Amino acid sequence: MRIHNVHQRVVPGSPNDIAPLLATLGQPNDVLYPPLWEPMQFDGPIAVGASGTHGTISAYAPGHLMEITFPNGMGITGTHTFTVASSGARHSLVRHEVDADATAKAWLIWHTLIRPSHDAVLESLLDRLQTALSEPPARPFAPSVYARLLRWFERPRGIVRRTSDEVEII
Numbered sequence: 001m002r003i004h005n006v007h008q009r010v011v012p013g014s015p016n017d018i019a020p021l022l023a024t025l026g027q028p029n030d031v032l033y034p035p036l037w038e039p040m041q042f043d044g045p046i047a048v049g050a051s052g053t054h055g056t057i058s059a060y061a062p063g064h065l066m067e068i069t070f071p072n073g074m075g076i077t078g079t080h081t082f083t084v085a086s087s088g089a090r091h092s093l094v095r096h097e098v099d100a101d102a103t104a105k106a107w108l109i110w111h112t113l114i115r116p117s118h119d120a121v122l123e124s125l126l127d128r129l130q131t132a133l134s135e136p137p138a139r140p141f142a143p144s145v146y147a148r149l150l151r152w153f154e155r156p157r158g159i160v161r162r163t164s165d166e167v168e169i170i
Helices: 015-022 104-132 145-154
Strands: 002-012 055-061 065-069 076-086 091-102 160-162 167-169
Touching: 002 104, 015 076, 015 091, 015 104, 055 076, 091 104, 104 145
Parallel strands: none
Antiparallel strands: 002 091, 055 065, 065 076, 076 091, 160 167
């Protein structure tokens, strides 16, 4: 079954202005990924071969393209890709596209549990990008009640470990 999902926005700045911001994705100094969501992480700097929570970077051209291939074993085969293209004087079109095939089970999980969160993360990420480029959106994205509920369930929480005479939160 097919999964196709697109988020895009024209933002102020050239691809060269956007390149260093996109290069922070999944890094300790990430300025784009919304902090209230389960973070995206890579095992090293943004480069072909870096792997992480969202897959492996399979193509990378700073300021123009970042293609991430989904990891094996999740029932989804394909990519999610950021592209940046000049759009007039000092503006760029930033686009994120999921293009994948999924098993019936993965497709159902995508549509009921992943897509609402994914859409909220991407729109918030684009808001943060626009703000980082010195032009905050007039109306920042507000996630749906369902997406906020999903965020609450996926948010990392401490694990309580009890020993004989103390409680430790990990």
